[in-house]
Amino acid sequence: xxxxxxxxxxxxxxxxxxxxxxxxxxxxxxxxxxxxxxxxxxxxxxxxxxxxxxxxxxxxxxxxxxxxxxxxxxxxxxxxxxxxxxxxxxxxxxxxxxxxxxxxxxxxxxxxxxxxxxxxxxxxxxxxxxxxxxxxxxxxxxxxxxxxxxxxxxxxxxxxxxxxxxxxxxxxxxxxxxxxxxxxxxxxxxxxxxxxxxxxxxxxxxxxxxxxxxxxxxxxxxxxxxxxxxxxxxxxxxxxxxxxxxxxxxxxxxxxxxxxxxxxxxxxxxxxxxxxxx
Amino acid sequence: xxxxxxxxxxxxxxxxxxxxxxxxxxxxxxxxxxxxxxxxxxxxxxxxxxxxxxxxxxxxxxxxxxxxxxxxxxxxxxxxxxxxxxxxxxxxxxxxxxxxxxxxxxxxxxxxxxxxxxxxxxxxxxxxxxxxxxxxxxxxxxxxxxxxxxxxxxxxxxxxxxxxxxxxxxxxxxxxxxxxxxxxxxxxxxxxxxxxxxxxxxxxxxxxxxxxxxxxxxxxxxxxxxxxxxxxxxxxxxxxxxxxxxxxxxxxxxxxxxxxxxxxxxxxxxxxxxxxxx
Numbered sequence: 001x002x003x004x005x006x007x008x009x010x011x012x013x014x015x016x017x018x019x020x021x022x023x024x025x026x027x028x029x030x031x032x033x034x035x036x037x038x039x040x041x042x043x044x045x046x047x048x049x050x051x052x053x054x055x056x057x058x059x060x061x062x063x064x065x066x067x068x069x070x071x072x073x074x075x076x077x078x079x080x081x082x083x084x085x086x087x088x089x090x091x092x093x094x095x096x097x098x099x100x101x102x103x104x105x106x107x108x109x110x111x112x113x114x115x116x117x118x119x120x121x122x123x124x125x126x127x128x129x130x131x132x133x134x135x136x137x138x139x140x141x142x143x144x145x146x147x148x149x150x151x152x153x154x155x156x157x158x159x160x161x162x163x164x165x166x167x168x169x170x171x172x173x174x175x176x177x178x179x180x181x182x183x184x185x186x187x188x189x190x191x192x193x194x195x196x197x198x199x200x201x202x203x204x205x206x207x208x209x210x211x212x213x214x215x216x217x218x219x220x221x222x223x224x225x226x227x228x229x230x231x232x233x234x235x236x237x238x239x240x241x242x243x244x245x246x247x248x249x250x251x252x253x254x255x256x257x258x259x260x261x262x263x264x265x266x267x268x269x270x271x272x273x274x275x276x277x278x
Numbered sequence: 279x280x281x282x283x284x285x286x287x288x289x290x291x292x293x294x295x296x297x298x299x300x301x302x303x304x305x306x307x308x309x310x311x312x313x314x315x316x317x318x319x320x321x322x323x324x325x326x327x328x329x330x331x332x333x334x335x336x337x338x339x340x341x342x343x344x345x346x347x348x349x350x351x352x353x354x355x356x357x358x359x360x361x362x363x364x365x366x367x368x369x370x371x372x373x374x375x376x377x378x379x380x381x382x383x384x385x386x387x388x389x390x391x392x393x394x395x396x397x398x399x400x401x402x403x404x405x406x407x408x409x410x411x412x413x414x415x416x417x418x419x420x421x422x423x424x425x426x427x428x429x430x431x432x433x434x435x436x437x438x439x440x441x442x443x444x445x446x447x448x449x450x451x452x453x454x455x456x457x458x459x460x461x462x463x464x465x466x467x468x469x470x471x472x473x474x475x476x477x478x479x480x481x482x483x484x485x486x487x488x489x490x491x492x493x494x495x496x497x498x499x500x501x502x503x504x505x506x507x508x509x510x511x512x513x514x515x516x517x518x519x520x521x522x523x524x525x526x527x528x529x530x531x532x533x534x535x536x537x538x539x540x541x542x543x544x545x546x547x548x549x550x551x552x553x554x555x556x
Contacts, residue, residue, distance in 0.1 A: 022380075022381070024384075060377075060381055060384075062375075062377060062381045062382070062384035062385045062388065063381075063384050065384065065385065065388035065389075066384040066385070066387040066388045066391075066394075067388075068354070068388070068394055068395030068396070069347060069350050069351060069354060069395055071388075072347050072350060073347060076346075076347060094377075096375065096376055096377050096404070096407075097340075097374065098374055098404060099338075099340060099372075099374050100429065100430070100431040100433075101431065101432075101433075102300075103300070103338055103340045103341075104340070106302075106338075106340035106341050106343065106344040107340045107343065107344070109344040110340065110343035110344045110345075110346070110349075111343075113344075116344075116346055117346030117347055118346070126374070126376060126404045126406050126407075127406060127436075127437065128404050128405060128406045128426055128429075128437060128438070129374075129404075129426070129429050129431055129433050129434065130431070130432070130433020130434060130435065130436030130437055130438070131432065131433040131436055132431050132432050132433040133431065133433050134433070148406055148407070151378070151406075151407050152378070153378040153379065153407055153408070153410050153411065154379075154408070154409065154410050155378075155379075155407050155408020155409040155410040155411050155412070156407065156408055157408065158405075158408030158409055158456055159405060159406060159408055159449065159452060159453065159456075160406070160408070162440070162442045162443075162449060162452060163442065163443040164440045164441065164442075164443065165440075165441040165442065165443045165444075166443075171437065171440060171449065174437060174440060175437065178436055178437075
């Protein structure tokens with residue numbers, strides 16, 4: 001999905017909500033756990049319920065890998081289902097990959113190749129290994145790298161805020177700046193944790209037009225209106241993720257309805273934010 | 279495999295060679311490519327041929343993921359085969375994972391859990407997201423985190439050498455230092471690219487006893503004797519990886535014999551280095 005298609009989708013749905021599919025066999029409703037395809041059935045119910053309010057789905061790859069090959073089959077079924085929908089949605093492999101060039105090529109193929117098992121629109125990538133670890137993900141037409149800049153976890157403070165000597169810039173700002181040479185607003189987004197909403201103004205000075213994937217609204221404590229105040233652009237420029245707050249809104253048989261309610265609440269807030277854009 | 283067992287294995291075999299299984303369907307010998315289990319058969323032949331000279335095997339996970347679920351089945355078969363050997367070997371998931379705490383837990387389970395599909399001894403982890411992205415990998419008894427410090431690719435210069443203000447230390451040194459609080463020499467190793475052999479002395483000052491995984495001898499231009507001069511310790515403290523130089527030594531039917539020859543050459547050099555330790 002290219003940039004314009006994504007913007008159109010956001011305007012149509014009045015939503016920039018991304019639902020994180022961190023689907024865990026130990027957390028999904030009890031009545032599903034015995035099923036052969038428990039995780040897929042859970043995901044399908046969540047997708048069906050939240051689709052009216054959602055522009056993107058983000059399977060967290062770790063939760064599928066942790067169940068081994070069976071888990072990845074659940075991921076494939078989920079992706080096949082998303083591709084079968086009449087309505088287009090943006091898909092994110094939350095995989096945090098990144099390795100030397102020839103290896104990143106293989107990761108790009110694994111997640112982005114239209115003929116591969118998964119065929120995601122985008123993948124999250126870690127920047128530590130630099131340019132040749134990132135650029136192999138930019139070669140697929142209409143697909144995206146989502147580069148980690150400032151994450152929402154406690155460990156973000158260990159390295160991401162290290163000040164570069166003589167530059168008055170932190171590591172995450174260097175990542176934003178340098179990566180401008182590796183891609184552009186049409187094939188590169190950035191992960192920026194919602195718990196760092198006040199940093200979004202700084203970030204918007206470096207990347208005024210790029211889309212940001214903002215995890216951590218809800219369970220991780222981020223506030224949507226703060227995020228919008230600092231990060232929303234004329235073309236929206238945001239995908240705001242919620243995982244646990246939606247998919248585990250209930251652990252009973254009403255889980256899908258409750259997920260829809262939570263997604264709907266966020267979508268309404270987002271519609272207001274979009275309407276109030278200057 | 280714990281530290282003492284690893285040291286014993288190195289002393290027994292007079293080798294600290296790690297063979298990288300970057301097995302690519304487009305590079306393995308033509309006569310194998312049509313087989314249902316081509317990659318596994320290739321790996322098995324390489325393992326059988328190189329085992330006398332090798333203490334560790336390092337499947338590069340990207341090369342399996344790029345073939346989707348079928349590729350991961352080849353990985354599982356390879357790991358099952360390694361576990362079936364009478365002779366113990368150290369196994370490394372070269373996966374460069376790392377995410378927020380609850381997600382890293384899932385990655386740890388995926389690769390290190392003794393009841394999982396793969397049951398590796400260790401996994402390579404990217405440090406960008408800090409402490410809570412790394413520590414979940416340290417909880418499995420006798421298993422290891424191998425943290426990226428200084429990599430051997432061109433992109434290593436983008437961020438890893440950024441000097442921290444007022445500290446006269448680069449980012450990779452900060453990673454080495456700070457991670458000392460997250461684990462110890464019994465559960466944490468570091469990736470240090472062989473093309474940076476002169477940096478090994480600096481690194482040894484920070485982590486005198488930790489094992490280092492050194493990729494890049496051979497194809498990436500590193501020199502074994504330089505690596506040993508700066509990195510070898512009384513307990514060895516090194517695992518030196520070679521991938522393409524061994525597994526693709528020949529693309530004909532003699533590929534396994536040629537792989538054994540290349541592994542044997544490196545093992546002989548390593549035996550000399552171990553004998554000459556002070």
